[in-house]
Ligand SMILES: Cc1cc2nc3c(=O)[nH]c(=O)nc-3n(C[C@H](O)[C@H](O)[C@H](O)COP(=O)(O)OP(=O)(O)OC[C@H]3O[C@@H](n4cnc5c(N)ncnc54)[C@H](O)[C@@H]3O)c2cc1C
């Protein structure tokens with residue numbers, strides 16, 4: 078819609094000149110543009126959605142409307158089937174609306190047939206079975222606003238307010254509670270999908286299990302997700318957060334590994350500020366009665382410093398390696414990285430963490446990532462693709478130290494986000510397949526006493542920002558460095574998260590990710606190839622193919638088998 082308005086404006090007489098002036102302003106003075114235009118729009122949008130969500134929750138019986146909305150999606154898919162169109166299906170949600178950085182050319186190039194999936198509501202909270210059933214466009218902010226006051230949370234609640242259940246389920250979702258609960262999909266008990274023949278099915282560990290197992294990492298290529306049932310657990314109103322500043326890379330990595338594997342803390346996270354300096358953090362749920370009020374810190378308040386700056390201050394203040402403790406309200410903790418979009422906002426609004434800005438306008442940030450993407454000029458898009466890195470890589474925990482060195486060598490950018498992930502092995506006689514994530518080599522025995530499942534600990538390293546080479550005005554080749562990091566990750570049997578830019582070839586991609594079960598499910602549930610293959614959606618090289626007839630990609634996949 079907004080992009081149509083922009084397109085229409087561009088076609089007006091004198092628009093060329095005005096457009097040049099406008100884009101120059103938007104590029105050169107990005108920070109001011111964001112403050113003056115993007116922030117107010119973001120706020121209005123949020124207010125609109127909050128009011129809408131409140132009204133829907135209060136006055137409408139959401140489940141009944143849900144079935145109608147699902148019918149509508151079924152009808153759209155049946156119409157596509159009957160039309161005989163060879164265009165592949167994807168959601169009509171604009172590429173700019175997604176938090177993921179890629180621009181998704183297939184959404185605008187006319188290569189795809191788009192299905193509108195307007196599913197924004199929380200459906201039912203089942204306190205007996207401890208689950209919440211939601212529609213896929215429900216986002217993390219909406220869910221934590223709803224569950225926290227009731228004393229509940231979902232076990233893996235990724236940090237940014239705008240991340241959606243659908244994206245986290247069909248893509249990937251990780252949080253610093255993932256050392257206990259695994260990925261977002263590990264906490265999901267049931268899915269409802271509309272398949273390419275227009276039928277609506279639900280699947281779980283006990284029903285249509287083969288389909289259920291194939292959904293994580295499938296990136297919307299098996300069907301349209303229409304509802305997700307997620308486990309909920311009791312939460313407490315505060316988190317006791319302990320900060321451990323580390324000044325030696327070996328000690329830092331060892332401390333992080335120890336806390337992740339012991340599982341004494343509910344949350345384990347680390348931020349690295351240089352090759353040697355990092356702050357390891359462990360968090361545990363506490364009740365209000367346990368809070369030491371002198372150490373309470375409501376980090377979510379509008380005038381509070383950005384969280385990554387706050388954490389860095391522990392490093393500067395505490396050269397003696399002693400730990401410090403703070404008590405943080407739960408929602409403030411969950412969304413600690415929302416306000417500064419991890420640390421991406423620093424480049425967009427450089428004055429954003431200045432005390433004066435925070436006191437006057439701190440309540441208005443962050444701008445919505447979707448509006449930031451929508452208002453990117455071509456030049457900014459190019460800068461993001463060539464001079465900026467957004468990557469998350471999962472590597473076995475034992476490789477943490479080595480991987481940090483590789484990141485230093487290739488990207489040299491800080492802070493880095495470090496987050497644990499415990500990969501449980503759910504395979505059994507009935508479902509011996511692993512899907513997408515290969516069976517880790519180290520899974521010989523359960524991790525902790527009394528645990529039934531075998532598992533292996535991984536760690537996610539996230540690099541978001543501008544590499545040092547670019548800051549130093551030296552040459553930086555995003556593709557070449559990206560490929561070097563991918564090569565390393567493949568070598569240590571790790572995985573690249575697919576929301577970001579991936580430069581792998583199809584063969585590399587298929588050797589990093591196990592396609593055996595996926596391919597089977599793809600031919601069983603999407604025999605007519607209405608959806609593309611994962612590779613065609615997420616990898617740069619695959620996306621290029623899509624524009625010139627996505628058919629080819631699927632054909633190649635079939636030949637391989
Ligand atoms: C600044 C930033 C911070 C981030 N922080 C985190 C973080 O803390 N933790 C984390 O885990 N990840 C994080 N991510 C990455 C994030 O996990 C991915 O972007 C994720 O896929 C969710 O994004 P989204 O909700 O925008 O989904 P999208 O990117 O829009 O969707 C991801 C995939 O899911 C599919 N999909 C979505 N809805 C449906 C549906 N209804 N039916 C079928 N398929 C569907 C889409 O086709 C798409 O391929 C971050 C990314 C950025 C840029």
Ligand SMILES: *[C@@H]1O[C@H](CO)[C@@H](O)[C@H](O)[C@H]1NC(C)=O
Pocket residue numbers: 203204205206
């Ligand atoms: C809990 O789950 C059981 C079994 O799936 C179901 O029969 C029951 O209705 C559920 N409880 C509620 C309150 O929905």
Ligand SMILES: *[C@@H]1O[C@H](CO)[C@@H](O)[C@H](O)[C@H]1NC(C)=O
Pocket residue numbers: 260262263264265289290293294501503511512513514
């Ligand atoms: C979640 O996804 C991962 C990766 O595909 C998979 O190994 C795991 O078994 C899934 N969890 C559940 C509960 O199905």
